[in-house]
Amino acid sequence: MKNAPNIVLVGPMGAGKTTIGRLLSQTLEREFFDSDRVIEEKAGADIPWIFDKEGEDGFRRRETHVLQEMLEEPEQRVVLATGGGIVMREENRALLRKETMVVYLYASVEQQLHRTSKSNHRPLLKKGNPKETLTNLFKIRDPLYRDVASLIVETDARHPRAVANKVLDAIKNQFENSESPV
Numbered sequence: 523m524k525n526a527p528n529i530v531l532v533g534p535m536g537a538g539k540t541t542i543g544r545l546l547s548q549t550l551e552r553e554f555f556d557s558d559r560v561i562e563e564k565a566g567a568d569i570p571w572i573f574d575k576e577g578e579d580g581f582r583r584r585e586t587h588v589l590q591e592m593l594e595e596p597e598q599r600v601v602l603a604t605g606g607g608i609v610m611r612e613e614n615r616a617l618l619r620k621e622t623m624v625v626y627l628y629a630s631v632e633q634q635l636h637r638t639s640k641s642n643h644r645p646l647l648k649k650g651n652p653k654e655t656l657t658n659l660f661k662i663r664d665p666l667y668r669d670v671a672s673l674i675v676e677t678d679a680r681h682p683r684a685v686a687n688k689v690l691d692a693i694k695n696q697f698e699n700s701e702s703p704v
């Protein structure tokens with residue numbers, strides 16, 4: 523498992539990408555990165571500010587740049603939590619398809635809504651009705667998550683530690699099967 527490629531978590535807001543990614547990195551003794559935090563550190567500003575001053579397009583340009591940096595480092599083996607919109611750009615999906623173990627953390631819209639209800643760090647949920655926004659985004663993005671994912675793990679009825687253990691088991695099975703001699 524040590525040699526498994528970069529592990530990248532994708533999924534909607536509130537799926538647990540940041541939370542589970544940190545748990546996975548501890549167990550796997552790998553560096554953990556959250557693309558949102560890397561974007562904020564590089565910009566010296568938080569995501570709401572970036573959306574406000576540069577628009578969503580400006581944020582997406584920064585997001586692609588960070589993804590390129592993270593995945594194009596040949597020796598790097600990290601755990602990367604992405605933002606929920608990472609799959610919107612084809613260039614990001616192309617990057618995710620190369621040499622990467624992509625895990626789709628699935629969460630129902632109800633759970634997405636519940637888990638993001640206390641957050642004021644997600645600009646897309648500040649406008650309009652959050653449930654409608656999450657429902658519409660899910661319709662568009664669920665097929666895109668499935669397109670890039672090697673594994674899909676259900677998160678609704680599991681605590682974070684249980685989700686992380688499920689992901690680890692699934693990665694172990696996938697990686698060992700792919701390594702086993704024909």
Ligand SMILES: Nc1ncnc2c1ncn2[C@@H]1O[C@H](COP(=O)(O)OP(=O)(O)O)[C@@H](O)[C@H]1O
Binds near residue numbers: 538
């Ligand atoms: N499996 C889970 N069960 C219950 N709460 C969760 C679970 N995964 C994450 N959370 C909680 O949901 C919120 C959003 O999690 P986060 O990791 O930020 O999601 P994402 O990065 O996918 O948007 C956090 O408060 C986190 O503690």
Ligand SMILES: O=C(O)C1=C[C@@H](OP(=O)(O)O)[C@@H](O)[C@H](O)C1
Binds near residue numbers: 536605606
């Ligand atoms: O779904 C999206 O488009 C976004 C999700 C956020 O990350 P999380 O999925 O970690 O909340 C963050 O990248 C930004 O607010 C945009």
Ligand SMILES: [Mg+2]
Binds near residue numbers: 605
């Ligand atoms: Mg996150």
